[in-house]
Amino acid sequence: MINNQFLKGLAIAFMALFVVSCDKDYNSIGSDIVGNEHFTFGDGELFGVRAYSQKTGAIQTNNLPLNQLGVLNSPTFGLTKAHFVTQLEMVTANPEFDASAAIDSVVLTVPYFSKKVETEASGRSIYKLDSVYGWSISNKMDLRVYENGYYLKEFDPNNNFGVQKYYSDEKALFSSNKIGTTTPNNPNMDNRLNDWIDPNPKDPTRLNDDKRENLLFYPNEREYVKYKVNESFVQTTEIESRNSPRLRMKLNEKHFKDKIINAPAGKLVNNSVFKEYFRGLYFEIEGSSGALMTLNFKQGDVTIYYKQNKSATSTDKVMKEFRFNLLGNTVNVHENTFDAGYVSALNAPIDPVEGSSSLYIKGGEGSGAFISILNDQEKAKLKGNIINGAFLTFSIDRSKMGTSTEPNRVSLYNADSNIPLYDFYFDGTTNASDPKTNKYVYGGMIEKEAVGSDKKGVRYKINITEHVNNVVNKDSTNVKLGLIVNENINYVGNSFIRTSFNTPNPDNKKVDRFPSNSVMSPLGTVLYGTHSSVPVDKRVQFKVYYTKPN
Structure with a gap:
């Protein structure tokens, strides 16, 4: 028992030690936001993964913590x-x-939502809208x-x-x-x-x-200045507040x-x-x-x-x-007036063995993806080993995204019970200057090109080490995973779908709700899927770093 606790602590220490390191096969990729963390324990090993998209249809939108207002034209969605x-x-x-x-x-x-970027000598503040x-x-x-x-x-x-x-x-x-x-x-x-x-x-x-x-x-990014009113109820030039x-x-x-x-x-x-x-x-x-x-x-x-x-x-x-x-x-x-290509992709047949070639993930009345990992043979191979790190990596299909605005974060959840994964709860990291990037060890934040004027997104990477360890070594249920756009990592809750549906065979799982974080986001992304028609270096990658005990 003491040895297990020591090894567990050692693994966590290693994760903290390598929090700023990058995988050698992606050393040309950087990020302009917190969250470009990759933990390496040797080369790791790739395991099988199957994924496909599903639309939500009309979804519950009352009493959300955040709301959308306005118009968004997306070339993709x-x-x-x-x-x-x-x-x-x-x-x-x-x-x-x-x-x-x-x-x-x-x-x-x-x-x-805004960030103050400068205060001028006059006292006027310059803001950037978020x-x-x-x-x-x-x-x-x-x-x-x-x-x-x-x-x-x-x-x-x-x-x-x-x-x-x-x-x-x-x-x-x-x-x-x-x-x-x-x-x-x-x-x-x-x-x-x-x-x-x-x-x-x-x-x-x-x-x-x-x-x-x-x-x-x-929307106006100018600061709002409130002026004082005199006894005659006339607005003066004296500033009451900024x-x-x-x-x-x-x-x-x-x-x-x-x-x-x-x-x-x-x-x-x-x-x-x-x-x-x-x-x-x-x-x-x-x-x-x-x-x-x-x-x-x-x-x-x-x-x-x-x-x-x-x-x-x-x-x-x-x-x-x-x-x-x-x-x-x-x-x-x-x-919504959905793009014909988006509708066609969601209605396309799903290969029961290999999944789909593209994953369309969109917030609001949109879509998510369902993911299967670890068959019985793979679980047996990993059982008894120390799981040092396990990650799902999703590459963005730039040809399909074009100029569409990209979501800053995606996340995984337990699609069987509609709750976050254990890795979500296990990660207590915070960022006081930008709470949306809390839980950055868990990850899921967009990683962008290191060079170029537009710095387009390249991939999303999510840490599922604790989840895999629980499935392999603690006999936890190997649940289906759900992938969504995440507007605010700090909120946990679900929204019901008006018309529930069953995922295709062989899964045949009833879906009656989606995480509310997805509903609060207006954005979407297109990711390469798991079908063999996708180039190997673009497919969804499930990599596990593990150590065999002496």
Whole structure:
């Protein structure tokens, strides 16, 4: 027992020692992100592997930690439009508005994921947006915000009052029940709530940002500066705060005056009643141009700025705020026009022995891959040996990916029980500056060309040492593995598929859910598969480094 513990500790020490080394057969490949770790214990030995892709179909998208909003045109996978619905919650319930209350503005704010890259001498910060795809000043989109008219239930009365599920293909529920302002401020505006244009923008250097945010939307990487307001309620040039970039829109004041300030008695008494009365906001994308953003809407809010008499006996005004957080139930709905090549690849026959020649892995309402390793003969060969390292390596098919945006990470999971592999839990590594790269010993992060202006992705490599050791030496079940795009390695959870399916023979495994990490990602990749038609150096590689005990 003591010897086993010593050897186990020795293996872990070796893994840490070689964390920055690279396999000799890939020494021309580098990476511009954390995670280019390869552990070598001798040359290792290749073992058989079989893999194929499967589409998810419509998938559960309610109450995800992160959501997508916008448009993504992928030459490989097609067009995706992501719409979003969220309930609101009052920060302070049962407010008291009097007859003098007059709205100054209503502002919707949602921070982008961003990184500060520089602070200028003036104090202005320069940011780079993260998790925004297809971003460009010229690539504007038609983003419309409405009051949501469809009530999002907590529990499903048609399923023994279990948790209510909403799916990616349910856009009609919300588009047919949207509520807008009945008196648009501007012509040809549909009845959206974000119909506001400032005729006299206070800061001409911002190039009519208010108009851009409301009508010709594109994500802005500029820091948001909040200016102080004087006693006459006039904005000054004195800076109150500097903030990271954020989606910021002004919403129709009359609509919120009618619905909130002049709400019928009892409708704002608590958030349960309020959510039935005001059913949230619906963000809808029109057209097929723009960018796609991954956002944490729970960090957003809607704030009503209003003036009101100081007291019942005074006509002097005071500025007040009434804020809603974007909390409560949420749903992401997708409109997909899939590329014909992607559809054809997912519908192609799967060789029951060799698997597929290509693996299409896509987030959202997309696809994943299923992988088999270690037949009985291979398990017998490895049994009793010390498993120093075991890795699955997936090469990217550059000819099929073209210019499509690549996901930064893929991951494996136990597809029999829909949980992460033991290696995921075993890895406690973290990166404080970029939490998305946590668990970098486990790996799965994209490795890119070391040279070249575009530095295209070359491969993904995942550490499954503990999993293989458990299967070989601890009689754990040799489960089927699932491969997905992973938007956030720190989240563990599953989303149900609307229509479950069985994997093809000889597996014949029922699949009724996928990891939610895949659902939160808008991106996809094409990997070389395991079929003999794929060149040997491009096929999925399963390599094990092991030591025979003395």
